[in-house]
Amino acid sequence: MNKSIKNVLNELLVDTFNEILTIEQMALKSGRLNDLSATEIHTIEAIGMYIPRAMSEVANDLGITVGTLSTAINNLVKKGYVERKRDEKDRRVVKITLTKKGKLAYRVHEKFHSDMIKETIKGLSEEEEKVLAGALGKLNEFFKIKYNIKKR
Template identity: 75%
Template sequence: MKETYNILNELLVETFNDILEIEQRALKEGAFHDLSITEIHTIEAMGMYEAKAMSEVAKKLDITVGTLTTAINNLVRKEYVERKRDESDRRVVKIALTKKGKLAYRVHDKFHSDMIKATIEGLSGQEEDILIKSLDKLNTFFKEKYHLNR
């Protein structure tokens, strides 16, 4: 049991740290060197296809609308995001990705897709099910223990 604990602890910590470092390096060295990890995750939370209300994106990121406003201002300045008036109610302003923002979204999504493919490559269906169940259990633990509302 102690050996399993040590192996899992090392793997989880190392994997988490590696993912963050790889994402940061990819951003700094790639076409989107002007984006931070927080900004790329904001772009990801906005989604590709439809304009969203600030409150909707803030809730998804589990941050305040005020905090999101600062991030969106930076993303608008960098031309990744645009503000749009709602056609049915001109008082409502929504946010949407620009062409540049959609490209950043696709590149980040490809990173995640490649990561998942590499993770499940060579696994049997049963092994995939066990991996999913284990990660779901870990995810549930974090949400319950640390009151994450995402």
């Protein structure tokens, strides 16, 4: 691969990553979820819609400590997006779940991503979609291996 293609790919990757983060934050601030940060919406996403989860599970999925997650959960509880519940079988274990407001935030964020993907592949042939997915999959796998990131 020649140097100019490497430079173009580097610029595209960096710009795309930064733009996705910026657009996501702008979408949050301009919509119904204007009291959430991108980090908080990703915490909501990691908690999930239906099954109460232990703090350690969610922290592991996000690649953060339980202490860091506790701070985020405290804020999300205050804002009404998350609630804590003691496990019925083991009262020492605290599970976290989304409230109705949290589930709405989850669905709104999910739609944002769905719309982003639809726009990304609009106008691509099925073959081009496969090539794009394959290339992004290889890039994703590289980062997970290189930086020892656990798979979600």
